[in-house]
Amino acid sequence: MSQFVIQYRGQKISLRAQADPAIAQETFELVQRFLEDAEARTRKGAPSEHLVLLALLDLAEEYVAARLRAEEYRSGLAVRTARILEMLDGQGA
Numbered sequence: 001m002s003q004f005v006i007q008y009r010g011q012k013i014s015l016r017a018q019a020d021p022a023i024a025q026e027t028f029e030l031v032q033r034f035l036e037d038a039e040a041r042t043r044k045g046a047p048s049e050h051l052v053l054l055a056l057l058d059l060a061e062e063y064v065a066a067r068l069r070a071e072e073y074r075s076g077l078a079v080r081t082a083r084i085l086e087m088l089d090g091q092g093a
Contacts, residue, residue, distance in 0.1 A: 004028040008035055009048065034059050 002021045006013045006028060017024035038055035 006032050006035070009039070
């Protein structure tokens with residue numbers, strides 16, 4: 001189990017992760033970056049819930065964009081694979 005610290009509005013929040021340490025480290029760094037970006041874009045004194053929600057929405061947007069890119073890649077890969085199989089079948093005839 002790994003322990004990490006996230007800085008949030010001047011507070012240090014210690015959390016533990018059961019995931020692979022390298023994955024957990026990258027995850028915590030990503031969360032920290034999203035929180036910092038959201039804090040930079042919100043007005044000073046905005047409620048914590050607004051800041052966290054903005055960071056969560058940013059993270060969700062990035063996830064959805066990555067998922068769509070992966071789906072497009074898989075779809076294109078399936079088309080290319082089908083073309084290659086057709087070419088190979090044509091050579092065997």
